[in-house]
Amino acid sequence: xxxxxxxxxxxxxxxxxxxxxxxxxxxxxxxxxxxxxxxxxxxxxxxxxxxxxxxxxxxxxxxxxxxxxxxxxxxxxxxxxxxxxxxxxxxxxxxxxxxxxxxxxxxxxxxxxxxxxxxxxxxxxxxxxxxxxxxxxxxxxxxxxxxxxxxxxxxxxxxxxxxxxxxxxxxxxxxxxxxxxxxxxxxxxxxxxxxxxxxxxxxxxxxxxxxxxxxxxxxxxxxxxxxxxxxxxxxxxxxxxxxxxxxxxxxxxxxxxxxxxxxxxxxxxxxxxxxxxxxxxxxxxxxxxxxxxxxxxxxxxxxxxxxxxxxxxxxxxxxxxxxxxxxxxxxxxxxxxxxxxxxxxxxxxxxxxxxxxxxxxxxxxxxxxxxxxxxxxxxxxxxxxxxxxxxxxxxxxxxxxxxxxxxxxxxxxxxxxxxxxxxxxxxxxxxxxxxxxxxxxxxxxxxxxxxxxxxxxxxxxxxxxxxxxxxxxxxxx
RNA sequence: CGCGGGGUAGAGGAGAGGUACCUCGGGAGGCUCAUAACCUCCAGACGCCGGUUCAAUUCCGGCCCCCGCAACCA
Numbered sequence: 044x045x046x047x048x049x050x051x052x053x054x055x056x057x058x059x060x061x062x063x064x065x066x067x068x069x070x071x072x073x074x075x076x077x078x079x080x081x082x083x084x085x086x087x088x089x090x091x092x093x094x095x096x097x098x099x100x101x102x103x104x105x106x107x108x109x110x111x112x113x114x115x116x117x118x119x120x121x122x123x124x125x126x127x128x129x130x131x132x133x134x135x136x137x138x139x140x141x142x143x144x145x146x147x148x149x150x151x152x153x154x155x156x157x158x159x160x161x162x163x164x165x166x167x168x169x170x171x172x173x174x175x176x177x178x179x180x181x182x183x184x185x186x187x188x189x190x191x192x193x194x195x196x197x198x199x200x201x202x203x204x205x206x207x208x209x210x211x212x213x214x215x216x217x218x219x220x221x222x223x224x225x226x227x228x229x230x231x232x233x234x235x236x237x238x239x240x241x242x243x244x245x246x247x248x249x250x251x252x253x254x255x256x257x258x259x260x261x262x263x264x265x266x267x268x269x270x271x272x273x274x275x276x277x278x279x280x281x282x283x284x285x286x287x288x289x290x291x292x293x294x295x296x297x298x299x300x301x302x303x304x305x306x307x308x309x310x311x312x313x314x315x316x317x318x319x320x321x322x323x324x325x326x327x328x329x330x331x332x333x334x335x336x337x338x339x340x341x342x343x344x345x346x347x348x349x350x351x352x353x354x355x356x357x358x359x360x361x362x363x364x365x366x367x368x369x370x371x372x373x374x375x376x377x378x379x380x381x382x383x384x385x386x387x388x389x390x391x392x393x394x395x396x397x398x399x400x401x402x403x404x405x406x407x408x409x410x411x412x413x414x415x416x417x418x419x420x421x422x423x424x425x426x427x428x429x430x431x432x433x434x435x436x437x438x439x440x441x442x443x444x445x446x447x448x449x450x451x452x453x454x455x456x457x458x459x460x461x462x463x464x465x466x467x468x469x470x471x472x473x474x475x476x477x478x479x480x481x482x483x484x485x486x487x488x489x490x491x492x493x494x495x496x497x498x499x500x501x502x503x504x505x506x507x508x509x510x511x512x513x514x515x516x517x518x519x520x
Numbered sequence: 521c522g523c524g525g526g527g528u529a530g531a532g533g534a535g536a537g538g539u540a541c542c543u544c545g546g547g548a549g550g551c552u553c554a555u556a557a558c559c560u561c562c563a564g565a566c567g568c569c570g571g572u573u574c575a576a577u578u579c580c581g582g583c584c585c586c587c588g589c590a591a592c593c594a
Contacts, residue, residue, distance in 0.1 A: 095594055096594090097594070229524085232524045232525085239523080242591075268594085270592065273594060302589080371534095379532095389543065390543085397558070398554080451557095452559065454559085455558065456559080461551090461553085519555060519556095
């Protein structure tokens with residue numbers, strides 16, 4: 044029995060869970076569930092990233108103590124995962140004491156390797172906001188809120204991580220393991236980024252400015268910059284450093300991340316691993332963003348799609364279905380409420396739900412007892428599993444839904460509903476065979492749906508096992 | 521010359537050196553087991569300009585347009 048470790052990127056808790064989080068959770072869950080049936084022991088990690096300036100600031104805005112604030116958000120994200128039926132084995136919080144200890148131990152390793160050093164750090168500061176600004180927060184070197192003020196440059200002593208040292212090693216690894224990052228477009232982008240040269244990055248902040256972080260070992264003046272702390276969750280979640288055995292059992296990890304996280308996960312984090320003396324991650328899948336109506340979702344545009352509202356309206360499995368089948372595994376994908384509704388109606392109500400209804404109606408009427416299922420119905424198509432392992436989730440889903448269509452075609456061509464009423468005995472027998480075949484076909488579809496749409500799969504299998512037409516699986520809305 | 525991606529029927533997507541596929545929508549027919557569902561057939565497309573090739577929408581070059589990213593946005 045082999046072991047596989049899968050993790051999502053921890054969402055930062057400065058905002059509520061959104062459709063992008065749902066996408067990543069569901070993709071990871073799909074993969075985890077399929078691996079579990081392939082004689083593989085799976086450890087599936089999710090969690091929340093809770094330190095840093097933005098969180099401290101948000102907590103202040105809401106008039107809360109940071110601890111209370113992050114507790115609230117961690118609860119919200121966990122509930123979110125539960126409502127999406129995510130089969131996670133671990134929900135790590137970067138404020139967990141074990142994680143904090145791990146971050147410090149990891150830091151110490153990098154420090155001992157000579158990769159963490161102190162240097163002067165320049166920040167851009169807006170005196171109007173009384174806040175540090177990053178380049179992306181500035182437009183033409185100016186703060187948007189205070190365009191008439193000059194941005195000041197301030198300096199302070201911070202710790203740096205020797206990222207530049209690992210350029211060659213990273214490039215060598217990318218060349219050696221070409222599917223380290225998937226899809227390959229992302230690998231190209233990453234390679235060109237690293238080839239262009241790496242600059243050491245700052246990994247701490249002065250404590251007096253930012254108390255909401257992990258204290259740097261042996262320096263009470265400094266706390267870790269949230270990046271450094273957060274990335275370590277991938278090893279702290281599996282027990283490092285206090286349980287070396289457990290760590291060795293699960294590492295290396297398969298990571299899922301958004302395209303905005305490519306560098307951090309596939310370059311920075313990998314360099315940190317190297318510095319601390321760990322093997323690289325196993326592989327990293329980078330997904331795109333979900334847009335709506337061709338634009339980024341934003342409150343001001345009013346095009347935000349709230350995943351939990353979708354769950355309420357269409358059901359969890361329908362939401363999981365849309366995210367797995369109608370979202371590109373490579374590029375950004377557009378989803379609108381209309382499109383979601385259309386997918387639901389066309390493929391779930393008219394397609395899958397209707398097929399189950401028509402087949403089970405015939406079965407219930409013409410068979411006195413349920414059909415015994417055999418090993419054939421329980422087996423899973425290898426191609427289906429391969430697609431998922433290659434992160435081609437939508438193609439895997441296509442395979443299942445082709446079978447739904449085949450069922451409908453078979454029904455039309457063989458007309459068992461007509462032959463079963465025939466006076467002719469042999470026609471009746473033929474019809475019975477056809478119905479049985481269709482019932483087995485349904486069972487097979489259900490088995491394949493276990494991973495993407497667990498409760499739907501259960502409903503179908505229950506219907507087959509009890510020889511009873513279920514209530515509408517996907518009512519028209 | 522900053523980096524990467526993209527422009528395919530009315531809409532949204534997939535694809536590949538040689539009959540361009542899917543979903544929704546439109547048109548015609550069929551079926552009646554089913555959630556007014558299902559099946560069949562038809563109409564309709566490869567941004568622009570060059571090049572390579574027997575053959576390009578697919579490869580190469582140029583142009584136009586769109587979208588991300590541009591490192592501490594966590």
